[in-house]
Amino acid sequence: MSDVVLDVHSATKTFGGLKAVNDLSFQIHAGEIVSLIGPNGSGKTTTFNLISGVYEPDSGDVLLRGESIAGLRPDQVYARGISRTFQMLRLFSNMSVMENVLVGMHGRTQANIIDCMFHTPRMRREEEVCVEKARAILAQFPGRFPESRHDQPASSLSYANRRRLEIARALAGEPKLLLLDEPVAGMNPMESMEVMQQIRDLKEAGHTILMIEHDMKVIMGASDRVIAMDHGVKLAEGAPKDVANDPAVVEAYLGRRGADTAS
Amino acid sequence: MTFEHILGLTISGLTVGMIYALIALGYTMVYGVLQLINFAHGEVFTVGGYIAATTLIYTGVDATTPLAAKIGYFALALIVSIVLTSFLGWMIERVAYRPLRKQSRITALLSAIGMSIVLQNLLVIIFGPEPIIMPTAVVPTGFIEVFGVRIRLLQVIIIVTSLVLMGLLAWIVKGTRMGKAMRATSQDMEAAEMMGIETNLTISFTFIVGSALASIGGFLVAMYYGSLQYDTGFLYGLKAFTAAVLGGIGNIYGAVVGSLILGLAENWGVGVTLGVLAWLFVFGLIAGLYVQILRAPGERVSHIAEEFRTPEYERLIRSQYQLAPVVAVKTLLSERTDALVHVSARHAVRLMAGNIVLGFFAVLFFMNGEMQFASKWQHVISFAVLMAILMFRPSGILGDNIQEKV
Numbered sequence: 001m002s003d004v005v006l007d008v009h010s011a012t013k014t015f016g017g018l019k020a021v022n023d024l025s026f027q028i029h030a031g032e033i034v035s036l037i038g039p040n041g042s043g044k045t046t047t048f049n050l051i052s053g054v055y056e057p058d059s060g061d062v063l064l065r066g067e068s069i070a071g072l073r074p075d076q077v078y079a080r081g082i083s084r085t086f087q088m089l090r091l092f093s094n095m096s097v098m099e100n101v102l103v104g105m106h107g108r109t110q111a112n113i114i115d116c117m118f119h120t121p122r123m124r125r126e127e128e129v130c131v132e133k134a135r136a137i138l139a140q141f142p143g144r145f146p147e148s149r150h151d152q153p154a155s156s157l158s159y160a161n162r163r164r165l166e167i168a169r170a171l172a173g174e175p176k177l178l179l180l181d182e183p184v185a186g187m188n189p190m191e192s193m194e195v196m197q198q199i200r201d202l203k204e205a206g207h208t209i210l211m212i213e214h215d216m217k218v219i220m221g222a223s224d225r226v227i228a229m230d231h232g233v234k235l236a237e238g239a240p241k242d243v244a245n246d247p248a249v250v251e252a253y254l255g256r257r258g259a260d261t262a263s
Numbered sequence: 264m265t266f267e268h269i270l271g272l273t274i275s276g277l278t279v280g281m282i283y284a285l286i287a288l289g290y291t292m293v294y295g296v297l298q299l300i301n302f303a304h305g306e307v308f309t310v311g312g313y314i315a316a317t318t319l320i321y322t323g324v325d326a327t328t329p330l331a332a333k334i335g336y337f338a339l340a341l342i343v344s345i346v347l348t349s350f351l352g353w354m355i356e357r358v359a360y361r362p363l364r365k366q367s368r369i370t371a372l373l374s375a376i377g378m379s380i381v382l383q384n385l386l387v388i389i390f391g392p393e394p395i396i397m398p399t400a401v402v403p404t405g406f407i408e409v410f411g412v413r414i415r416l417l418q419v420i421i422i423v424t425s426l427v428l429m430g431l432l433a434w435i436v437k438g439t440r441m442g443k444a445m446r447a448t449s450q451d452m453e454a455a456e457m458m459g460i461e462t463n464l465t466i467s468f469t470f471i472v473g474s475a476l477a478s479i480g481g482f483l484v485a486m487y488y489g490s491l492q493y494d495t496g497f498l499y500g501l502k503a504f505t506a507a508v509l510g511g512i513g514n515i516y517g518a519v520v521g522s523l524i525l526g527l528a529e530n531w532g533v534g535v536t537l538g539v540l541a542w543l544f545v546f547g548l549i550a551g552l553y554v555q556i557l558r559a560p561g562e563r564v565s566h567i568a569e570e571f572r573t574p575e576y577e578r579l580i581r582s583q584y585q586l587a588p589v590v591a592v593k594t595l596l597s598e599r600t601d602a603l604v605h606v607s608a609r610h611a612v613r614l615m616a617g618n619i620v621l622g623f624f625a626v627l628f629f630m631n632g633e634m635q636f637a638s639k640w641q642h643v644i645s646f647a648v649l650m651a652i653l654m655f656r657p658s659g660i661l662g663d664n665i666q667e668k669v
């Protein structure tokens with residue numbers, strides 16, 4: 001298929017003796033929202049780390065639009081067009097809201113050290129363009145980032161807005177693929193629904209999204225396809241309803257919960 | 264103690280403080296991005312001074328050289344020193360720190376100490392153990408008169424140059440793309456990398472900027488004192504590091520504030536009599552009493568939950584502070600288990616003890632008001648200041664955001 005954006009090809013990652021991701025393969029197509037689900041510790045975040053260059057797969061490959069990105073540094077992967085958000089927020093909390101988004105554009109800007117030192121007209125122009133773009137990105141979250149908040153430190157935002165800002169920062173890289181690690185974690189149901197709508201809007205705007213989620217409402221409401229994994233292995237893949245009712249998936253969740261209550 | 268005397272000491276203090284700041288910025292920036300104390304930084308400073316002095320000696324500049332040529336040689340020495348020292352700083356990171364990035368922090372620290380020793384020995388091997396003498400012909404010798412005090416022109420140059428460099432650095436960090444990358448890297452290197460920042464490049468840039476500042480510092484010190492020795496950077500490095508910790512390591516404004524405090528304390532400390540210090544303790548005591556009688560009780564009372572807010576309860580909390588130790592000690596001895604009351608009582612007793620100590624020292628110092636510190640106390644004073652401040656603010660004066668990332 002020609003519209004494959006991401007192709008994870010039998011990737012494996014071990015920590016000590018633990019196979020956190022074990023011979024995992026899946027594909028993401030352009031314009032899709034795919035949810036990655038699975039019990040705690042099943043290897044979802046590790047999969048994200050493999051895709052975004054934090055880890056190199058022990059074996060297997062990760063391809064972005066047909067080109068291997070396994071073994072590249074995270075900043076190189078970012079420059080190729082994969083940006084992400086984090087399960088535990090990792091904003092630059094001492095920087096302003098605007099600066100956080102501008103940092104997301106860092107890899108995209110051309111100005112070099114010489115430009116910076118001498119503040120060349122080229123750089124000034126570029127800076128203005130960046131600020132304009134950042135404004136436009138922040139405006140995609142209506143009412144959440146009014147102009148008056150742009151210069152406030154990111155740490156002053158509410159929790160939900162910080163999660164939104166992480167998405168905005170990731171969008172600044174003009175990604176071909178957006179990785180969202182539990183975008184609604186810690187939000188109340190109303191906020192979750194709002195973010196879910198936002199994710200759908202991003203899809204409308206042409207983005208391709210792979211997200212990790214635990215919230216069933218969000219998974220059912222937003223995703224085109226669901227991939228379930230456990231112990232680093234893919235259990236099921238398909239339409240949200242089918243995966244949710246897949247015996248192996250139900251078993252993995254229930255089994256784990258049973259083990260949790262037992263311990 | 265005359266006004267002229269104090270002004271003179273202040274200028275000396277600012278001069279030394281600025282030089283500490285030029286070095287301290289390197290320590291603090293590197294700590295910011297790598298959480299590493301670059302122990303070799305003091306030697307980088309020495310090398311900067313040596314390179315400048317050597318260049319000038321090599322040009323053969325002397326008193327008969329025309330002014331224009333002198334300025335040219337001066338600029339040449341400055342540029343050669345900045346370029347070579349920056350290269351050295353860059354190389355230190357590549358050779359001694361980058362390969363150990365994934366190892367434990369203590370490994371990198373040992374590597375830093377090793378690098379510092381290697382550089383000192385290289386200086387001895389290349390230049391010998393005797394001090395290198397700065398050609399005096401290029402050192403500005405003029406004086407300017409301010410309020411009847413003669414100030415060396417060189418001191419003014421040092422202070423102004425440092426201010427300009429700090430302004431430049433503040434602009435780089437705040438206003439440029441590289442500065443944003445530095446701040447992002449120092450907050451969360453991994454996340455910065457995943458947001459497209461080339462962290463290795465950023466780290467190299469940090470080392471280069473820090474070393475350039477240190478080299479200028481080395482040049483200025485060589486001019487100020489007329490000579491440099493292979494181990495000059497050890498004490499300067501230690502002082503600058505102290506200043507960086509004092510200001511809050513990792514914070515560039517903190518490094519400057521800490522350096523100035525240290526420089527001023529050293530110089531004032533030497534000239535100041537105990538009688539003057541006693542007034543400081545008096546001010547401390549006034550502040551302490553303000554906290555004990557007005558601020559602390561007000562804050563505590565605001566902690567009382569809505570449903571427990573009775574006038575008696577508030578009065579009890581307040582009286583613990585204001586009538587300490589009587590009420591507070593009674594509370595501590597009694598069987599009451601209310602957490603807020605207990606914590607407040609302990610707090611009140613501690614505040615009271617602090618105020619008594621301040622008052623005691625004020626009286627003691629007033630009684631020996633004529634006594635003076637000798638100049639060999641200088642180092643003791645600077646570390647005493649450090650200890651005193653860190654006791655109240657373990658993270659340093661401006662350093663409340665180091666531990667922020669989680």
Ligand SMILES: Nc1ncnc2c1ncn2[C@@H]1O[C@H](COP(=O)(O)OP(=O)(O)OP(=O)(O)O)[C@@H](O)[C@H]1O
Pocket residue numbers: 015018020038039040041042043044045046047087
């Ligand atoms: N850097 C690491 N070193 C060692 N073990 C790791 C590391 N990162 C993850 N693991 C282990 O790999 C397994 C998978 O972890 P991962 O974070 O990918 O799970 P997850 O599916 O994201 O879980 P959660 O839903 O709790 O976020 C876990 O057992 C975890 O302890």
Ligand SMILES: [Mg+2]
Pocket residue numbers: 044045046087
């Ligand atoms: Mg996870």
